[in-house]
Amino acid sequence: MIDPQISEWISQLLRWTHVITAIAWIGSSFYFIHLDLSLKRREGLPQGVGGEAWQVHGGGFYNMRKYLVAPAEMPKELTWFKWESYATWITGFFLIVWVYYLQADLYTIDPSVRALSPWQAPAIGLGAIALSWFVYEGLCRSPLGRSALALGIVLFFYILAAAYFFTQVFNGRAAFLHTGAMIATWMSASVFFIIIPNQKKVVADLLAGRSPDPALGKEAKLRSTHNNYLTLPVIFLMLSNHYPLTWSSRYSVAIIGLVVIAGAVLRHFFNSRHADKGSPWWTWGVATACLVAAIWLSIIGKPGGSNMANAQAEPTRATLAASFEEATLAVQSRCSMCHAAEPVWEGIHIAPKGVRLDTPEDIARHADQIRIQSVLTHAMPPNNITEMTLEERTAVAAWLAQKDAVTR
Secondary structure: OOOHHHHHHHHHHHHHHHHHHHHHHHHHHHHHHHHHHHOEOOOOOOOOEEEEEEEEEOOEEEEEEEEOOOOOOOOOOOOOOOHHHHHHHHHHHHHHHHHHHOOHHHHOOOOOOOOOOOOHHHHHHHHHHHHHHHHHHHHHHOHHHHOHHHHHHHHHHHHHHHHHHHHOOOOHHHHHHHHHHHHHHHHHHHHHHHHHHHHHHHHHHHHOOOOOOHHHHHHHHHHHHHHHHHHHHHHHHHHHHHOHHHHOOOOHHHHHHHHHHHHHHHHHHHHHHHOOOOOOOHHHHHHHHHHHHHHHHHHHOOOOHHHOOOOOOOOOHHHHHHHHHHHHHHHHHHOOOOOOOOOOOOOOOOOHHHOOOOOHHHHHHOHHHHHHHHHHOOOOOHHHOOOOOHHHHHHHHHHHHHHHHHHO
């Protein structure tokens, strides 16, 4: 059994490393997309140069050129941008294992959704992600791959279908995380299996004086385009585990679809600007509409919904005190075994996020967080592991409603 303090540090260091590598991958990806789209053909360029771009950064000027054929003299050192992608996926894999599989009872398995055993959760999660790569690969190589638009539409609905599947076996938090991990696997595997190998074949052909097979570049370009348009949705899905209003809604799959559309159209805006094809401002309108719709769906689809009690017509401080006493009893009996100065739940050494709920004063101070986590959503207790009843949640809701009315 690993000491809880060491376990906490391992989790933080894994997350830190994952974020660092993701920044490196996304940063280099966005930079090269911008560079490729901004290259201009000018007179006087060396033979074989398809375009160039002048850039300034850090007090220096850079002249970037793209060779369509091998240059007259190849440099001794050639940088391959691949390790950022591989490191991001590897650290993400270890992070999902450490948090979502080794602690599946807290973060992945919800008995009210599917009563899985601890070994079934990783088997289903990793199996579904691996299978999705073969489905993605098959779709890209099928006749659909000849039409970027048709393939994009099919992949969009496949993402929604996969998200729906994950919501039927995991809790909402894990369903969002696995949907993002699935897409991220497509992206990184495309770099490993398609983009880099094809680029190496092209370089070998150029050095040998042969004309590279155009299909190699076309195939790599398709996968790179997918990576470009899916990056922003993946980031949202990975961050969503901290925000239960998104994944706890009964319309969570629709929310994922709206986020995918919003992220894709925003990338289209910047791609168009980088390529000097104008500024399609309509994309911001579409993205805003999608996100507003996602927010609306998260609110009307929250699990608490109509079951939560409303405030009395004319609450008084006396009735508020009575309702607070009842709410305090519910919170202390269901939450304070973890959220306490000295947690008693096995594996938890420090109150999660420093939130303590073992005294009435602490409960009153964290009223807004309790509202989000246990009333508007049922994110806490995680997977309702302490079996907080609907009546207890209703009591907490009644206290919050009266508190708002009295202090209004």
